[in-house]
Amino acid sequence: MSDHEDLGIIRPLTLAWASRQLEVGERIVRAEVLHGGISAEMRRLTIAMPDGGTRDLVLRTFVDVEHAEESLEREAGALAMLPGTGVPAPRLVAVDPTAAQCEYPSLLMTHLAGRTVLEDEGLETRVPLLARQLVAIHALRPAQRPRDYVALTTADTVVTPTGADPAAWSAAIDMIRKPAPPYEGRFLHRDFQPGNVLFDGPAGADITGIVDWASTSWGPADLDVAHCSVNLALLHGPTWGLRFPGAYEEAGGVLAAAPSERLYWLVRDALASSEEVQLVSRPWREAGRTDLTTRAVEQRLDTYVTTLMHTLG
Structure with missing residues (x-):
């Protein structure tokens, strides 16, 4: 589930870092909160592309979480290893596990289609x-x-x-x-x-x-x-x-x-x-x-x- 918000929900340094990971001519035009996470803040970023289309990325940020650096390094390693294995997972775009450029440790990855299904039906x-x-x-x-x-x-x-x-x-x-x-x-x-x-x-x-x-x-x-x-x-x-x-x-x-x-x-x-x-x-x-x-x-x-x-x- 998500609630639409503007780019103000992304901290300035993190927004600048995420923007630097985009292709030439792309820009972040929208952000929304993704609910469901326990340990991390999740944001869906809509990226405007030069041809007029859009694509989505997901920003994962650990705020005041113990062992955040180790967790993000593990996740980045897994996402880098999974392509080609047949296991469907996001692709790694960039990671800043030590918050060297972001306010807090963060990871940027591709957005996948689909949704979590928690109801009993099916x-x-x-x-x-x-x-x-x-x-x-x-x-x-x-x-x-x-x-x-x-x-x-x-x-x-x-x-x-x-x-x-x-x-x-x-x-x-x-x-x-x-x-x-x-x-x-x-x-x-x-x-x-x-x-x-x-x-x-x-x-x-x-x-x-x-x-x-x-x-x-x-x-x-x-x-x-x-x-x-x-x-x-x-x-x-x-x-x-x-x-x-x-x-x-x-x-x-x-x-x-x-x-x-x-x-x-x-x-x-x-x-x-x-x-x-x-x-x-x-x-x-x-x-x-x-x-x-x-x-x-x-x-x-x-x-x-x-x-x-x-x-x-």
């Missing part, structure tokens, strides 16, 4: 598409391996929802106190979920782009699958989160062989979401899912974690 069609796309991402073998995955959540930082099943949550928290199981490394998007996937076509039947590559890393395919699973559970109900690993395997993906190892990754990412319920539900409501109050999302998370522990634990 989910039966979209879930297999998500699974196939994630399998394709995990098949990538970059010349330079990204950093190893980072799991920021610990047993001591989990936020148990009010009214949650105490036994299930206690068992889940105890599970992530244990060392991570062994895994075969894969290239991970690390934030693959419906909010970072663009759809187009009838009822959103085609994926046109994957965005937000700032957390790319190397780790188990199970972790990306777990992240998409919990987001599906919170957006559309716990049943959809439980179904996604199967959809991933049906698309040709390979997960951990042992059920206990699969459960570890599913639980780890589910518990990570407990710390961000209020943060992640806000952009969903801004996108029109007003039913996803913080409390509603907490209840879905509790049901999802409890079901995982009762059926797989």
